[in-house]
Amino acid sequence: MKVAVLGATGLVGRTFVKLLEGHPWFRVEKLVASERSAGKKYGELVEDAPEEFKDYVVASLTEFLEDPEVDLVFNALPASISRDVEEKLAKEIPVFTNARAHRYDEDVPILVPEVNKEHLELIKVQKEKRDWKGFIVTNPNCSTAILTVSLAALRSFGIKKVRVATMQAISGAGFSGLSAYAIHDNVIPFISGEEWKIENESRKILGTLRDDKIEFADFDISAIATRVPVIHGHTEAVFVELENPDVEEIRRAFEEFDPLKDLDLPSYEKPIVYTEVPQPRLHRDRGKGLTVTVGRLEEISGGVKYVVLGHNLVRGAAGGSVLNAELAYRLGYL
Numbered sequence: 229m230k231v232a233v234l235g236a237t238g239l240v241g242r243t244f245v246k247l248l249e250g251h252p253w254f255r256v257e258k259l260v261a262s263e264r265s266a267g268k269k270y271g272e273l274v275e276d277a278p279e280e281f282k283d284y285v286v287a288s289l290t291e292f293l294e295d296p297e298v299d300l301v302f303n304a305l306p307a308s309i310s311r312d313v314e315e316k317l318a319k320e321i322p323v324f325t326n327a328r329a330h331r332y333d334e335d336v337p338i339l340v341p342e343v344n345k346e347h348l349e350l351i352k353v354q355k356e357k358r359d360w361k362g363f364i365v366t367n368p369n370c371s372t373a374i375l376t377v378s379l380a381a382l383r384s385f386g387i388k389k390v391r392v393a394t395m396q397a398i399s400g401a402g403f404s405g406l407s408a409y410a411i412h413d414n415v416i417p418f419i420s421g422e423e424w425k426i427e428n429e430s431r432k433i434l435g436t437l438r439d440d441k442i443e444f445a446d447f448d449i450s451a452i453a454t455r456v457p458v459i460h461g462h463t464e465a466v467f468v469e470l471e472n473p474d475v476e477e478i479r480r481a482f483e484e485f486d487p488l489k490d491l492d493l494p495s496y497e498k499p500i501v502y503t504e505v506p507q508p509r510l511h512r513d514r515g516k517g518l519t520v521t522v523g524r525l526e527e528i529s530g531g532v533k534y535v536v537l538g539h540n541l542v543r544g545a546a547g548g549s550v551l552n553a554e555l556a557y558r559l560g561y562l
């Protein structure tokens with residue numbers, strides 16, 4: 229399928245482009261960015277551009293929207309402009325997006341393939357309700373993606389309550405998100421909107437599709453988000469109250485969690501690897517950035533605590549979105 233990457237020069241856009249190099253099903257035809265970048269070669273704009281794309285001439289969004297001529301779009305544009313752009317495109321073309329603009333629409337899934345692949349059924353609802361030929365599938369906020377992969381392994385133990393404190397990497401804020409002065413030698417216990425996203429997106433993702441609607445999971449969840457001086461890799465300390473907290477069984481559930489191994493998706497990697505002391509510098513690239521590392525599992529009163537970490541730009545953004553498209557392709561939605 230011919231694909232376009234929107235927002236191709238930002239951190240998430242660059243990650244999309246890298247992950248799509250040589251992809252067996254999706255061939256990048258168009259790289260789209262701001263008016264400022266339009267007309268320039270991708271290699272002039274992105275110092276570590278993959279060889280294959282160095283000479284691609286970047287198109288402006290306006291130019292692209294006039295005549296998309298692709299089969300599928302990956303969107304890494306900022307949320308502020310994504311709502312209109314995605315709706316315009318989805319009338320004709322499937323859109324897989326990292327932007328939050330449509331995540332909270334009733335008929336739009338927030339998809340994490342290993343957690344809620346059945347939510348893809350919302351595509352049919354969306355197409356019918358909106359009279360679209362295409363559709364929109366979102367991936368979650370990065371820290372939510374990492375958390376929900378780990379929570380999915382705990383589902384059968386009856387999740388009652390989740391408390392989570394995140395330690396999020398600088399790249400989560402984008403190129404111009406934080407000044408070096410603010411983050412160097414520091415921890416900032418505030419990321420605008422992040423705690424709300426973790427709390428609400430997690431309950432939607434782990435929710436149940438019933439009568440064409442998602443019933444949010446009814447566990448109680450509260451988050452504190454912090455920014456730490458790490459380049460890539462979000463680490464999260466998680467405390468979960470469970471109906472049936474059997475720590476040895478839980479360790480096995482983490483180790484054995486591999487729900488899509490039979491689907492033969494090109495990017496799929498075992499989603500969880502257990503390692504006693506997870507650390508971003510050592511473990512963020514596991515499974516080409518799609519594997520999350522869980523460790524420090526211990527029993528606490530009524531549940532367990534553990535640490536989970538994952539690559540925010542891959543598992544938490546572009547990699548998750550590419551996996552979403554692969555799943556949709558494999559299951560016949562594309």
Ligand SMILES: N[C@@H](CC=O)C(=O)O
Pocket residue numbers: 368369370371396397399400401419422540544545
């Ligand atoms: N909001 C996250 C980015 C992931 O989507 C962050 O600030 O780290």
